[in-house]
Amino acid sequence: DAGITQSPRHKVTETGTPVTLRCHQTENHRYMYWYRQDPGHGLRLIHYSYGVKDTDKGEVSDGYSVSRSKTEDFLLTLESATSSQTSVYFCATGTGADTGELFFGEGSRLTVL
Amino acid sequence: GDSVTQMEGPVTLSEEACLTINCTYTATGYPSLFWYVQYPGEGLQLLLKATKADDKGSNKGFEATYRKETTSFHLEKGSVQVSDSAVYFCAHTGTASKLTFGTGTRLQVTL
Numbered sequence: 185d186a187g188i189t190q191s192p193r194h195k196v197t198e199t200g201t202p203v204t205l206r207c208h209q210t211e212n213h214r215y216m217y218w219y220r221q222d223p224g225h226g227l228r229l230i231h232y233s234y235g236v237k238d239t240d241k242g243e244v245s246d247g248y249s250v251s252r253s254k255t256e257d258f259l260l261t262l263e264s265a266t267s268s269q270t271s272v273y274f275c276a277t278g279t280g281a282d283t284g285e286l287f288f289g290e291g292s293r294l295t296v297l
Numbered sequence: 298g299d300s301v302t303q304m305e306g307p308v309t310l311s312e313e314a315c316l317t318i319n320c321t322y323t324a325t326g327y328p329s330l331f332w333y334v335q336y337p338g339e340g341l342q343l344l345l346k347a348t349k350a351d352d353k354g355s356n357k358g359f360e361a362t363y364r365k366e367t368t369s370f371h372l373e374k375g376s377v378q379v380s381d382s383a384v385y386f387c388a389h390t391g392t393a394s395k396l397t398f399g400t401g402t403r404l405q406v407t408l
Contacts, residue, residue, distance in 0.1 A: 284329045
């Protein structure tokens with residue numbers, strides 16, 4: 185295992201409130217990713233990071249922001265949660281090598297009421 | 298743009314039956330191809346991969362061959378077990394070390 189922990193694992197919140205999900209890794213991987221998993225859509229990339237303070241948008245980035253101030257931590261923030269952001273969020277890490285293998289956390293289930 | 302298309306699930310099989318899950322992809326260049334598996338309540342984990350045309354990836358009795366001419370990477374297993382019940386995702390590399398995933402195929406294996 186790549187030593188990836190996500191917190192919180194479960195969260196219920198109300199529309200309009202801010203939410204931050206944390207991903208912590210112990211493998212010193214350069215790349216970190218946030219995906220959301222929804223029925224019928226599989227995994228969709230929200231944001232990713234290719235180094236400390238270096239981030240970029242994925243295919244479904246609207247309504248989300250990220251920060252990476254240390255190699256081991258990658259935060260995903262929903263500034264004002266909406267019901268459409270109810271999902272399971274997965275953090276992943278990778279070395280960035282062409283092998284493309286990613287290592288996933290166990291997921292964070294977010295429910296926005 | 299880049300995409301991965303997998304067969305719809307769920308796929309329900311009896312133990313010891315043969316499995317094929319189809320996967321085709323659209324990508325520029327020559328991507329690496331992957332199958333990831335997600336067991337209930339867990340994150341995804343790499344099952345197998347192939348990095349160039351005609352390569353065969355294999356693991357735990359599962360196999361998939363990189364077919365460039367048909368842009369396919371079908372997952373096969375000769376005899377499934379109840380413990381293989383999971384969701385299977387096909388994926389390929391894109392730009393900036395990102396992976397593009399298919400929608401996943403749920404496999405249920407019964408006794």
